[in-house]
Amino acid sequence: MTPSERRVTGTLSAIYILRMLGLFLLLPVLALYAEGLPGATPAMIGLALGMYGLTQAVCGIPFGSASDRYGRKPVITFGLLLFAAGSLLAAAAHSVTGIIAGRALQGAGAVAAPIMALLADLLRPEQRTKGMAAIGISIGGAYLVALPLGPLLGAWLTVPGIFLLIAVLATAMIGLLWLLVPTPVTHRPASQPAGQFRAMLANPQLLRLDFSIMALHILMTATFVALPPLLRDNLDLPAAEHPWLYLPTVLLSVVAMVPLIIYAERRHRLKPVFLGMIGLLGGGTLLLLEGRHSLAGVAIGLLAFLIAFNVLEATLPSMMSRLAPMTGRGAAMGVYSTAQFLGAFIGGAGAGWMRGHYGAQGVFLAGIGVCAVWFAVAFGLQPPAALQTRLIAVGDISAERARGLTGELMALVGVAEAVVIPEEGVAYLRVDAKRFEPASLDRFIVA
Numbered sequence: 001m002t003p004s005e006r007r008v009t010g011t012l013s014a015i016y017i018l019r020m021l022g023l024f025l026l027l028p029v030l031a032l033y034a035e036g037l038p039g040a041t042p043a044m045i046g047l048a049l050g051m052y053g054l055t056q057a058v059c060g061i062p063f064g065s066a067s068d069r070y071g072r073k074p075v076i077t078f079g080l081l082l083f084a085a086g087s088l089l090a091a092a093a094h095s096v097t098g099i100i101a102g103r104a105l106q107g108a109g110a111v112a113a114p115i116m117a118l119l120a121d122l123l124r125p126e127q128r129t130k131g132m133a134a135i136g137i138s139i140g141g142a143y144l145v146a147l148p149l150g151p152l153l154g155a156w157l158t159v160p161g162i163f164l165l166i167a168v169l170a171t172a173m174i175g176l177l178w179l180l181v182p183t184p185v186t187h188r189p190a191s192q193p194a195g196q197f198r199a200m201l202a203n204p205q206l207l208r209l210d211f212s213i214m215a216l217h218i219l220m221t222a223t224f225v226a227l228p229p230l231l232r233d234n235l236d237l238p239a240a241e242h243p244w245l246y247l248p249t250v251l252l253s254v255v256a257m258v259p260l261i262i263y264a265e266r267r268h269r270l271k272p273v274f275l276g277m278i279g280l281l282g283g284g285t286l287l288l289l290e291g292r293h294s295l296a297g298v299a300i301g302l303l304a305f306l307i308a309f310n311v312l313e314a315t316l317p318s319m320m321s322r323l324a325p326m327t328g329r330g331a332a333m334g335v336y337s338t339a340q341f342l343g344a345f346i347g348g349a350g351a352g353w354m355r356g357h358y359g360a361q362g363v364f365l366a367g368i369g370v371c372a373v374w375f376a377v378a379f380g381l382q383p384p385a386a387l388q389t390r391l392i393a394v395g396d397i398s399a400e401r402a403r404g405l406t407g408e409l410m411a412l413v414g415v416a417e418a419v420v421i422p423e424e425g426v427a428y429l430r431v432d433a434k435r436f437e438p439a440s441l442d443r444f445i446v447a
Contacts (some may be wrong), residue, residue: 001127004182004424008122011180012115013134015076015173017142018166019083019112024146025162029154030099039096048099055107057341064113064334072118073183075111077174082109084170091163102163112340113333116317120333121184121419124389124428135317182423183399208381209320210335214343215374216312219281219367221347223305226355226363227288227298234360235295245299253306260311270319271383273311278378280308282371289364319383387416390429390438395446397422405444412440 001009026049034040034048067075083106090102116135123131153162231237231245264273284305291297317336324332354362394405402420409418409427414436420427427444 001123001130004421005123005127005131008119008181009131009134011176012119012131015080015177016112016115016135018169018173020142021146021166024142025150025153025166026159029150029159029162033154033159034096034099037094037096037099041096044096044100048096048103051100051103052107053341053345055104056110056112057338057345059108059110060113060336060338060341061334063110064117064332064337067114067117071183072114072121073177073181075114076118076177079109079111079114080170080174080177082106083111084167087163087167087170091160091167110334110337112337116320116337117333118181118184120317122182122421124391131318182421184419184421203323204380205323205382206320206332206335208377209316209323210339211377212312212374213316213336214339214346215370216281216309216316217340217343218347218350218370219285219305220309221344222351222354222363222367223285223288225348225351226360227302229355230292230360231298234292235298237295245295245302249299249303249306252303253310256307257310257314260307261314264311264315268383270315271381274315274319274381275375275378277308277311278371278375280304281312282368282375284308285364285367285371289361289368292360292364387430388433388436390431390441392427392429392441392444393425393446394420394427394444395425397425409444413437 030049034044063075063079086102086105086108088102089105090099093099093102119131119135150162153165157165228242231242237245260273260277264270281304284301284303284307287301287304288298289301291301317333320332320336350366351363354366358365394402397405397420399422402422405427406418406420409415409420409429414432414434415429416432417430418427425446429441
């Protein structure tokens with residue numbers, strides 16, 4: 001990565017981590033805190049926990065589509081302001097209803113899709129998987145950090161204090177967004193033609209990826225509904241000792257993930273690796289089922305599960321960014337983000353019901369069934385085309401000139417995508433090497 005790409009990836013990953021901490025950090029403490037508030041019932045407490053994900057899912061598509069029309073950074077800023085306002089509302093709440101309202105407003109700032117679209121805009125295609133991997137790892141990392149950190153912060157700051165801390169961090173992230181992240185100028189029509197959004201939703205390749213991220217988060221959430229009680233009840237492992245199982249398996253899975261992603265990218269083997277990881281997810285779930293009476297069996301199954309999860313979490317957004325039309329990338333990421341949060345909601349609610357009726361065994365069997373259906377759906381996926389990247393220096397230009405230059409570059413034969421970054425005086429092109437003539441760029445290059 002170039003220094004600019006590293007800075008962009010770090011900043012946008014930090015914003016994404018903040019969003020996931022807003023969900024995960026309160027999980028171990030919010031239910032206990034809400035029990036002492038007026039109007040508390042099990043159903044209302046459950047609603048307080050789940051409302052964040054529900055409004056995330058509802059608002060994901062509108063925010064992604066808005067970022068195509070009004071720009072990524074303004075939409076991300078608006079979403080972070082909503083997130084901060086919801087945090088302040090929840091911090092000031094004196095009833096469960098107030099907590100629910102605050103959590104709903106937090107989730108309504110659904111900036112996941114614009115963040116991923118902005119990252120895709122600013123990274124070269126061969127670097128996108130690295131950027132998406134940073135965001136994917138942030139999800140697992142946020143979950144791992146939040147479980148022990150939540151109770152510690154709850155004891156130190158109280159739950160309203162955690163909400164206030166999240167609001168302050170959201171405001172700080174707005175400053176970092178505008179200070180450290182360039183504003184890309186991409187080739188987009190002034191208004192999206194009628195039916196383009198519906199046509200994108202009907203794209204079978206994008207729908208396969210949307211189903212994939214939904215299935216992935218169904219499996220992730222469902223597994224962690226069943227696994228902690230299984231460790232406590234079947235294996236007599238106290239909850240305080242669970243991190244000693246999670247931490248090494250997460251770290252080992254990250255180490256194993258890296259060579260798999262490099263192989264998939266450099267050898268253009270995305271689809272075989274993709275299908276293989278779905279199979280590994282099913283195998284890991286089967287190991288959890290068969291080894292549920294042995295700590296070693298559970299550890300091996302969890303490691304296989306997390307390796308596959310991390311690889312898929314990193315490569316799925318990259319594949320989506322490549323297959324989505326450039327003029328509708330934000331809307332495509334919106335559908336993707338909505339499917340992701342719906343998967344978490346379905347996995348949690350479905351696994352809770354399944355565990356109540358059939359135990360952890362029923363949850364794992366259902367997970368194996370999800371993997372089988374997912375493999376069948378994903379088998380017809382067409383891998384993204386192999387395009388080359390060209391970087392050219394265009395000199396010190398205005399934003400208005402950058403918009404015109406983007407259109408001129410897109411008109412060249414063999415150019416599939418063009419992004420001009422006026423702050424850096426460069427343009428990134430994705431080109432079909434078989435059709436593209438390098439000499440056609442000569443008139444645009446500044447010596």
